[in-house]
Amino acid sequence: MKKILILSLFFTLLSPVLSQNFKSASQHTIDSLIKLLPYSGLKEQIFILNTLASYYAPLDFDSSIMYASQAIRLATIHTNSFDIGRVRVNIGNAYYHKMDFKNALVSYLSAQSILEKGPYLKELGELCLMLGHINFFIMRGEKAISYYRKALVYFQAANAETSLSAVYDAMGLTMNFLNCGPIDSALIYGYKQLNYSRKYHNHYLEARALSDIGMFYSMEDKSVLKKQKALAYCDSALKLATKLDSVGLISIINLNLGGYYDRSSPLFEFTGNLVLSRTLYEKAYSAARKIGSIYLQAIILNYLAEIDIEEGKYHQAKINLDLSGSLLNVFFQTEWKKTPVDVGNSVGKIFEYFLAQREQTAMYYARFKLAMARGEYRKAVEYFQYYYQSRDTMNAGQQGRQFELLIAEDETEKQAQKIRTLAQDNEFNQLKLSRTRFIFIVTGGGIILVSIILLLFFQRRRLKAEQRSVTMEQRLLRAQMNPHFIFNSLASIQNFVINENSDQASIYLSRFSQLIRNILDNSSEEYVSLEKEISTIENYLELQKVRYAGKFEYNISVDEMIDKEKILIPPMLAQPFIENAIEHGMKHKETAGHIDIRFLLRNEMIQFEVRDDGVGREKAFEIESKQRTRHRSMATSLSRDRLNTLNKKLKKKIRLEISDLKDAAGQGCGTRVEFGIPVVPN
Numbered sequence: 001m002k003k004i005l006i007l008s009l010f011f012t013l014l015s016p017v018l019s020q021n022f023k024s025a026s027q028h029t030i031d032s033l034i035k036l037l038p039y040s041g042l043k044e045q046i047f048i049l050n051t052l053a054s055y056y057a058p059l060d061f062d063s064s065i066m067y068a069s070q071a072i073r074l075a076t077i078h079t080n081s082f083d084i085g086r087v088r089v090n091i092g093n094a095y096y097h098k099m100d101f102k103n104a105l106v107s108y109l110s111a112q113s114i115l116e117k118g119p120y121l122k123e124l125g126e127l128c129l130m131l132g133h134i135n136f137f138i139m140r141g142e143k144a145i146s147y148y149r150k151a152l153v154y155f156q157a158a159n160a161e162t163s164l165s166a167v168y169d170a171m172g173l174t175m176n177f178l179n180c181g182p183i184d185s186a187l188i189y190g191y192k193q194l195n196y197s198r199k200y201h202n203h204y205l206e207a208r209a210l211s212d213i214g215m216f217y218s219m220e221d222k223s224v225l226k227k228q229k230a231l232a233y234c235d236s237a238l239k240l241a242t243k244l245d246s247v248g249l250i251s252i253i254n255l256n257l258g259g260y261y262d263r264s265s266p267l268f269e270f271t272g273n274l275v276l277s278r279t280l281y282e283k284a285y286s287a288a289r290k291i292g293s294i295y296l297q298a299i300i301l302n303y304l305a306e307i308d309i310e311e312g313k314y315h316q317a318k319i320n321l322d323l324s325g326s327l328l329n330v331f332f333q334t335e336w337k338k339t340p341v342d343v344g345n346s347v348g349k350i351f352e353y354f355l356a357q358r359e360q361t362a363m364y365y366a367r368f369k370l371a372m373a374r375g376e377y378r379k380a381v382e383y384f385q386y387y388y389q390s391r392d393t394m395n396a397g398q399q400g401r402q403f404e405l406l407i408a409e410d411e412t413e414k415q416a417q418k419i420r421t422l423a424q425d426n427e428f429n430q431l432k433l434s435r436t437r438f439i440f441i442v443t444g445g446g447i448i449l450v451s452i453i454l455l456l457f458f459q460r461r462r463l464k465a466e467q468r469s470v471t472m473e474q475r476l477l478r479a480q481m482n483p484h485f486i487f488n489s490l491a492s493i494q495n496f497v498i499n500e501n502s503d504q505a506s507i508y509l510s511r512f513s514q515l516i517r518n519i520l521d522n523s524s525e526e527y528v529s530l531e532k533e534i535s536t537i538e539n540y541l542e543l544q545k546v547r548y549a550g551k552f553e554y555n556i557s558v559d560e561m562i563d564k565e566k567i568l569i570p571p572m573l574a575q576p577f578i579e580n581a582i583e584h585g586m587k588h589k590e591t592a593g594h595i596d597i598r599f600l601l602r603n604e605m606i607q608f609e610v611r612d613d614g615v616g617r618e619k620a621f622e623i624e625s626k627q628r629t630r631h632r633s634m635a636t637s638l639s640r641d642r643l644n645t646l647n648k649k650l651k652k653k654i655r656l657e658i659s660d661l662k663d664a665a666g667q668g669c670g671t672r673v674e675f676g677i678p679v680v681p682n
Contacts (some may be wrong), residue, residue, distance in 0.1 A: 236259055610672070
């Protein structure tokens with residue numbers, strides 16, 4: 001019995017292996033997720049709530065269930081079976097860590113029925129692992145092994161090699177602890193764990209695997225050969241644990257080695273050495289105190305008390321048993337309920353409770369033996385009663401949990417059968433409904449016919465609107481590709497070439513080609529970046545400066561609050577008004593003029609403004625009327641049409657304002673154009 005108890009202690013050291021099955025998070029991360037929750041979309045909210053439910057499962061049952069309930073409500077709306085399955089798993093985890101195995105089993109089986117319908121192999125592997133743990137705790141070894149084997153199959157199919165280690169551990173120790181199959185089977189999984197640890201260079205896991213194999217050998221038979229193998233493997237494990245400075249492992253391995261030399265060992269006839277056993281137990285106790293493991297100290301004190309009784313050191317035995325009892329009381333009252341360091345350890349925390357229960361029972365029996373040895377028969381009877389009461393309570397709890405799980409499995413199967421019956425009834429009802437559908441077909445056909453006619457009508461209107469839009473774009477493109485401008489630009493290039501000014505010709509030709517490309521590209525886009533639009537304007541102005549040499553200068557300013565790369569605007573809205581400023585304002589001015597172009601951020605719109613100090617609209621009209629060479633501003637009228645079209649789609653209407661500037665004498669001294677351009681974030 002003592003050897004089995006020592007062996008099972010290794011379950012409490014599984015957190016580095018099993019933590020991969022549950023995603024632990026820092027409190028900082030949890031706080032960040034809670035703050036992010038109100039601003040997330042439906043899918044993201046489900047993910048966050050599931051993460052919170054998973055995190056709180058081993059720590060705070062109420063919080064875990066609260067977040068899981070919110071997640072399953074949203075997942076049902078979203079009709080995502082995977083999310084619903086994950087929520088069921090997290091609800092099961094919450095009940096599992098509360099040691100309510102019945103409700104945990106119901107939630108896990110519900111999740112399993114959902115996840116089996118999709119390609120969720122890794123999730124199914126983790127679920128089977130948890131179902132195996134539940135069956136392990138209620139001492140149903142064959143059932144536990146069955147689930148562990150399923151977990152192995154799922155993990156291997158999902159190529160989730162990092163999850164295999166937890167299964168190897170659980171299978172080997174379950175086979176040994178619950179006597180499921182021959183000891184050779186436990187050794188097989190012990191060696192698999194050893195190979196896994198060496199493959200991934202996990203020295204901590206390697207030390208544990210070596211010690212497991214040593215214990216498996218020690219329990220196989222009483223041959224000297226197996227004894228030598230057991231001690232050899234445990235010695236190797238101790239050396240590696242010492243090298244790693246893993247105090248927990250050092251304590252457990254020394255405890256096991258002490259058991260090999262104690263009277264309770266199957267190898268005692270070969271290794272009976274109580275002095276060496278006491279030395280090893282004391283080393284184990286020192287390491288247990290160092291890591292602050294209360295229940296582990298209690299176990300070792302009980303073993304030391306057993307040796308004290310055998311050696312006649314009754315006073316020391318009483319001291320050790322009194323201290324063991326005090327430590328176990330502290331454990332049951334406060335210690336085991338504390339928040340675990342690693343929330344991913346799905347076995348150790350619960351198993352500590354079961355081991356402490358067993359050790360409390362063993363402590364009462366040791367007190368009975370001590371009282372008998374000292375001739376205190378009244379006390380002996382009292383402690384013997386405590387021993388039976390503790391043992392019966394523990395066994396009754398175990399049987400009660402087994403009974404609860406049998407009921408839960410039966411209820412789950414009945415529920416599944418009920419669902420299958422309802423599905424069959426639903427199929428019958430569907431068949432019945434199909435017979436009545438014909439009645440509605442004629443009526444529905446008429447409605448559909450009318451709907452098609454209306455659809456065609458509105459589609460025709462939409463096509464006409466699209467046709468008008470395409471026509472407008474073509475007209476705007478023709479306006480942008482002003483024939484006079486193109487002719488004069490090419491003439492300027494020709495002039496540079498004739499005058500052998502190749503550098504200027506190259507620069508001018510480059511700007512001209514870039515402008516043409518921008519106009520063609522922009523004409524096919526609904527929105528372009530403000531930076532690209534400004535580049536097009538600059539190229540246009542530079543070409544016009546060559547055409548009207550010395551006639552004007554210009555300045556383009558952009559509000560510092562505007563991100564030119566991220567802001568998108570409709571293309572070619574500004575250029576027509578800049579063209580007017582040149583053709584009607586600068587062209588007729590006797591001195592050099594100036595054009596000021598500004599882009600300002602106003603009320604979530606780009607406020608465009610072009611201001612010139614030309615002769616003004618009235619003077620330009622008068623001059624062009626006399627010369628009969630008036631520039632036709634088709635682009636301006638098209639721009640008005642475009643703004644009107646945009647206003648039909650926008651909540652904030654665009655108001656175009658064109659004003660004449662006057663000097664002190666009331667004479668025209670320029671023109672100002674203002675309007676807002678709708679923006680779209682990139």
